[in-house]
Every structure is written in C-alpha cells, then in structure tokens.
Amino acid sequence: MKIFIFLIFFCTSLFAQVEYPKDYFSSPLDIPMQLSGNFGELRPNHFHAGFDLKTLQKEGLKVYAVADGYISRIKISTFGNGKAIYITHPNGYTSVYGHLQIANGLIEEYIKKSHYALKSFEIELFPKSDELIVKKGQIIAFSGNTGGSEGPHLHFEIRDTKTEKIINPMFFGFDKMLKDTKKPTISGIYVYPLETKTSVNHSKRPLLLNLSLQKDGTYLSEKVIANGKIGFGINTFDYDDVSFNKNGVFKVQSFSNGKPTFGYQFDTYSFDEMRYVNALIDYSKYKKTQQRVQKLFMKNKYRLSIIQSDENNGAVTVTPNLSLVYRVEVSDFNGNKSTVSIPIQYDLLSTIIEKEPIVSNYFVKANKDSNFAKDNMSVFFPAGTFYEDFDMNFDVKKDTLFLHDDTVPAHTNFTISIEDNKYTEVQREKIFIGLIEGQKVTYNPTYKKENVFNTKVKTLGKYALIMDTIAPKIAIAKPIEGKWLSDQKTIQLTVNDSLSGIKSYNGYLNGNWILFEYDNKTKKIIHKFNDGIVAEGANDLKVVVIDNVGNSTIFETHFFRSQKK
Incomplete structure (x- = not known):
C-alpha cells in the first residue's frame, strides 16, 4: 500500500503542470516555425532558456510582439543574447527576443539616444511602463546574428514576470505551430559502477550497453550482471517533422521493477539552476568526447528543481536473489515516447577491466572548505564548489599552477592567489592571472593587493601570471x-x-x-x-x-x- 501511494505521489509531483494560456501569444515571426534549438537543450554550462527560431539563414526578418504589453528591458551586449528586447505582458509573463539586428521605429530611436547619452555600445535599459507600449503583432525589431549567436536566428523566451523563471514556450500553445510525430532517439545507454567494490559485466569502469530494437518499437539492452550499487546514463536527442536537426528531449523517466527512480522534465526553472547541467551530464566524458550523457542518478544530491528522485537518488543496488528490470522512458512534448528495458542480474564476476588509474596527491570533499598551497601559489575552494568528492592533482612547476584539469566541473567560483616577487611595481600593472590551454591564454579579471594577485574562476586547469605589454x-x-x-x-x-x-x-x-x-x-x-x-x-x-x-x-x-x- 505504501509503495502504491508513493508511486502516485512521485508521478503526480513529477508531471503536475500549471495551466498556462494556450492562445494568448502569437508567433514572433511570420514564417513557419522551425527550431534550431529548443527549451532545455543541453548547452555548455547551461540549459537552453527558450527557442532558437530559424530565420531562413538570413538577417532582417520582421520580429513581432507576441502580445500586448510594454518594453520593460533592453540589453545590448557583445556576448549572450546580443541585442535583446523584453516585453512585459499584463497576463503575468514576459517575452524575450534575442540576437536582434536592429530595433524598429521609436524603439530604435530610444535605444540610439541611450547609446549617446551613456556613451557606450553595451547598455542595459529599463523603460517605464508608459514609455514604450507595444501591441500584439507590432513590428518591434528585425532578426539578426548579434551576441553569442553562431548564425542568424531569433532567440525567443517566455518568463514568469514576478519570479523571472523561464518557462517552456510549448506550454503556451507553440506546440500547435510545430508538427512532431517522431519519437526521441536513444543513441546510447551507459551503466556506471558507483562503489569501489562494484563491477559490471567484468568492468569497474562505465560501459556502453548494446541495444536491440524489438518488434513493438522498444529497445532491449544486453543483460547487466553486477554486484553492489550501479547507476545509468542516457545519450538521447529528438527530431520534429520540420526542423531537420537534433534537439533536446522534453522528459526522461527511469523505473526499477516498475518503481520510479529518477526523472526530469524541462518545463520551468530559474537562471540560478542553469549551471547544474554540468552535474546532470557525465562532465568528464563530455570534455573528452563531446558526448553529453545524462546521468540518471546523483552521487550527491544537487538542487535542480526539475529532478524528482527516489530515496536512493536514482542509484540501483544489485543484491543476491533479486532480479531487476530497469526501464528508461524518453518523451518529447507531444508525447512521442521511446523506451529501453535493461535486465539486471546479481553475480560476482571476475574483474577484467579495472578502474582508470588516478594520479593525485590530494582529496577534495565537496561539502567542506578546502585550501591548498605550494610555493607562492594557493587555491581556496569554498564548500559547495564541486558536486562530488574527487581526487585532485595540485602542483606548482616553473611558475605555473597545475590545478587538476577541466574534467571535474565547478559550480561556483573558487579563488586562486599568486604572490609575485620578481616583477617591478610598474610591470605588475600589466599582469593578470591567465588560464593556459595549449597555446591559448584566457584573461581572468585579476585583483592586486601589493604583490599578491587574486582571481575568481570556475574552471580547473593550468594558471600563471601573464604579462601583457602589447597594445591592441x-x-x-x-x-x-x-x-x-x-x-x-x-x-x-x-x-x-x-x-x-x-x-x-x-x-x-x-x-x-x-x-x-x-x-x-x-x-x-x-x-x-x-x-x-x-x-x-x-x-x-x-x-x-x-x-x-x-x-x-x-x-x-x-x-x-x-x-x-
């Protein structure tokens, strides 16, 4: 009875939906909708916050207000969304239009005056509610390729005005503008041994499982023979009928013998949660292979609101005399679903593939402050910097700080400090702490107090003091x-x-x-x-x-x- 009640509560809490207005907003473009990116798609260090709408591979298409309202924010940046306009609507939502080429009419005049008043290209404006009123269907701008865009398109978002949470535009009726009858593609299932003693199919390393297509359209995995605690990961993407490119999936849910274990649905989340994408994916594999395998378990629980998990955080413990079938269901917004079943059996198999050897000289606990120092260099990790404990390499050689590598993701800033005793005061004015990646040096904002340089970063790797005396x-x-x-x-x-x-x-x-x-x-x-x-x-x-x-x-x-x- 308790299990039955848990199942009802788990599934209800995971898939419960707010009632959003379906016919309030119109399309921001007057061409058929095609996506080059959808809501929740996995991106570097963030989940995608909206739709990327194709613009016929060109700039200059008319961009329309999707509903009545007023322009409440204008941000012009060389990165991110580039030229972006925000419209606050009376129904409690805000629409966002990014990578614009230029605004239209009085809006562009307002922006141009602000550029000259502030004497800056990069500006952020917050017009009053009676300054730039717009009507549904009004041309507010023209599409472009500004900011961090990798090609002409329109970035479009809907946010809750009060909380500023971003919401999947599909909930507002945009699914009707996009035909989708295709099931998501499951391109890989991985199994992870989660304890030192655990082996899976003779291996103590993560394994890619072989899948076979069944007559009913589902997939069956090769049998997993394991002992102890294991977890699974999935590589998956989705196509619709008209966009012809890979997009992210809407919903993933796993079950162990029919009981929900781990699931997430890309409906709404806050910007503060964006970086948790690095906890959801197998970050080390992504850095090594560019594959984003989504983990269906948490070693340490992290605060990503779209996730619902059981008391084991999605992990499965394989014990003697227990036969399991692990199932993963992947769905798009239209309910098209792909399923894979994984039979699991207990056995103590000999280990043929050992864990990857780890060369390290320190151990970092994710939930505790850590400070490491050698010679003239030090690093401080506040508690919560990392998602999991890990063995870390730390060393200083030839004036360079070797701080592990970027296969372990950091969620928050940590501080690197370097004391200098060889440069003059004049020379120090031209010095910063740089991240060294091969021949590339990346600038980090650096703060100097006497002869000590400090910077706050979120990336492990090689760091050193870099002098720049070359003019632009x-x-x-x-x-x-x-x-x-x-x-x-x-x-x-x-x-x-x-x-x-x-x-x-x-x-x-x-x-x-x-x-x-x-x-x-x-x-x-x-x-x-x-x-x-x-x-x-x-x-x-x-x-x-x-x-x-x-x-x-x-x-x-x-x-x-x-x-x-």
Whole structure:
C-alpha cells in the first residue's frame, strides 16, 4: 500500500503542470516555425532558456510582439543574447527576443539616444511602463546574428514576470505551430559502477550497453550482471517533422521493477539552476568526447528543481536473489515516447577491466572548505564548489599552477592567489592571472593587493601570471585618409587584442563621441553615418582602444563627406 501511494505521489509531483494560456501569444515571426534549438537543450554550462527560431539563414526578418504589453528591458551586449528586447505582458509573463539586428521605429530611436547619452555600445535599459507600449503583432525589431549567436536566428523566451523563471514556450500553445510525430532517439545507454567494490559485466569502469530494437518499437539492452550499487546514463536527442536537426528531449523517466527512480522534465526553472547541467551530464566524458550523457542518478544530491528522485537518488543496488528490470522512458512534448528495458542480474564476476588509474596527491570533499598551497601559489575552494568528492592533482612547476584539469566541473567560483616577487611595481600593472590551454591564454579579471594577485574562476586547469605589454591593434580594410566618403553608409574598423582582450573602445568624430557597434565574432566596429554626427565637408576621426591591463592604441584619420543629394 505504501509503495502504491508513493508511486502516485512521485508521478503526480513529477508531471503536475500549471495551466498556462494556450492562445494568448502569437508567433514572433511570420514564417513557419522551425527550431534550431529548443527549451532545455543541453548547452555548455547551461540549459537552453527558450527557442532558437530559424530565420531562413538570413538577417532582417520582421520580429513581432507576441502580445500586448510594454518594453520593460533592453540589453545590448557583445556576448549572450546580443541585442535583446523584453516585453512585459499584463497576463503575468514576459517575452524575450534575442540576437536582434536592429530595433524598429521609436524603439530604435530610444535605444540610439541611450547609446549617446551613456556613451557606450553595451547598455542595459529599463523603460517605464508608459514609455514604450507595444501591441500584439507590432513590428518591434528585425532578426539578426548579434551576441553569442553562431548564425542568424531569433532567440525567443517566455518568463514568469514576478519570479523571472523561464518557462517552456510549448506550454503556451507553440506546440500547435510545430508538427512532431517522431519519437526521441536513444543513441546510447551507459551503466556506471558507483562503489569501489562494484563491477559490471567484468568492468569497474562505465560501459556502453548494446541495444536491440524489438518488434513493438522498444529497445532491449544486453543483460547487466553486477554486484553492489550501479547507476545509468542516457545519450538521447529528438527530431520534429520540420526542423531537420537534433534537439533536446522534453522528459526522461527511469523505473526499477516498475518503481520510479529518477526523472526530469524541462518545463520551468530559474537562471540560478542553469549551471547544474554540468552535474546532470557525465562532465568528464563530455570534455573528452563531446558526448553529453545524462546521468540518471546523483552521487550527491544537487538542487535542480526539475529532478524528482527516489530515496536512493536514482542509484540501483544489485543484491543476491533479486532480479531487476530497469526501464528508461524518453518523451518529447507531444508525447512521442521511446523506451529501453535493461535486465539486471546479481553475480560476482571476475574483474577484467579495472578502474582508470588516478594520479593525485590530494582529496577534495565537496561539502567542506578546502585550501591548498605550494610555493607562492594557493587555491581556496569554498564548500559547495564541486558536486562530488574527487581526487585532485595540485602542483606548482616553473611558475605555473597545475590545478587538476577541466574534467571535474565547478559550480561556483573558487579563488586562486599568486604572490609575485620578481616583477617591478610598474610591470605588475600589466599582469593578470591567465588560464593556459595549449597555446591559448584566457584573461581572468585579476585583483592586486601589493604583490599578491587574486582571481575568481570556475574552471580547473593550468594558471600563471601573464604579462601583457602589447597594445591592441586597429586596422581599416581600405584607407580613407583624405578621401570623399559621400556614397558610404558606414565606417568599419577591425580591432583586436591577442592577450588580455579588449576592455573598451571609443570613437570620436570632430571631437564628439560616436557610436561604434562591436561584433565580437568578426572583431569589427561599425559606425553608421545616419546617426547624424558626421559633418558636411571635412571630418576628423579618432578611435581609442584599451585592453584589460591598460595598454591603449589610438587610430586617427580624416575624410570628407557631402550630405547633399
């Protein structure tokens, strides 16, 4: 009776849904909906927060307000969502439109005035509720490829206005705009020995199981012969009928002899939970192979709200005289479902494949503060930095900190400190703590107190003090010195810094600050003459670029332009 009640409670709590309005929002585009990314999709260090809507592989498509409301936030960034507009609606939800090329009409005028008032390309604005009112179906912007976009598309989200939680747009009726009759694909099932003594099919390492397709369309795994505690992981993705690319799945649920053990459903979550994607996946395998295997167990419980698990956190204990069938069901939002069954049997098989050898000199406990130091370098891990305990390599050689490697994910910041006794005070102004990956050096914001440098990071790896005395580079494709530019619509320059990276750039036309838009992907800055700053006749242009340690470069030229037609 208790088991029956538990099953009802578990399944109800996992799949209970809020009633969302189905016909309130319209599509933000006037072309048939196709997804290049869906809600909850697994991305580097985060779950995807909405839909990525295809825009015919081009920019400039009209973007419409999906309902009445007012623009409550505008954020212009060189990374992330690039140019983004947020609309607050009277029904308690906010819609988000990202990677925009340009806003439309009065909205663009409002943004342009703010750029010039703040003298910055990167801005964040919070208009009042009566400043930028929009109507459903109004053109608010044009689609683009700004920010961290890897190709032209529209990023679209729906959030709860009060809590700012992001919600799967499918719940608002967008599923009707996207035909999907295809079942999710299960491309791999892995089994994990979770205790030192445990072996699975002669192995103490995770194993990929062979799957066979059954007549009823389900899959049957090869038998798992094990002893002790084990867990499972799944590699899965989904197709719909019109998008023709892999997307994430909506729901995963596992059962042991019919009892739910572990499940999650991508319905709604907060931005604070995004990084838990690194706990859900087999992070080490992802870093080594780029495969995202979703683990159906937790060694240590973590606070990802979409997960529901049993008292064993999804792990299965294989004991004598107990026969088990472990089942995994994977579903998309439309209810198309794929199932795999895994027979499990107890036996003490000899171990042929031992655990991977671990070379380490320290052990880190995830739930305790840890501090490690050698020579002039130290690292401090606050409790909760990591999801699980692990054996860690820590060493200092030739002025370089060897801090394990990026096969163990960190959830929160930890602090690296390096004391310097060889550089002058003047030289120290040009130094930062860099992450070294082969020939690549990544800048980290670094804070100096006397001769001690500190930085907060979330990535294990090699770190060292890096000196940057090289100024940024500014280049122009075709010289404009002394030329008439009456037929040009823009001025484009390339700005780049090969070490610490660009901190700021500013352009001046005849002594007045002008807006240059920066595209991080192409390293180009672009000024549009229709801003109205250019003078009739002679014009003097000055561009100042400063990197993150204060090196600067000035580019100056002059040109002529006629505004007369």
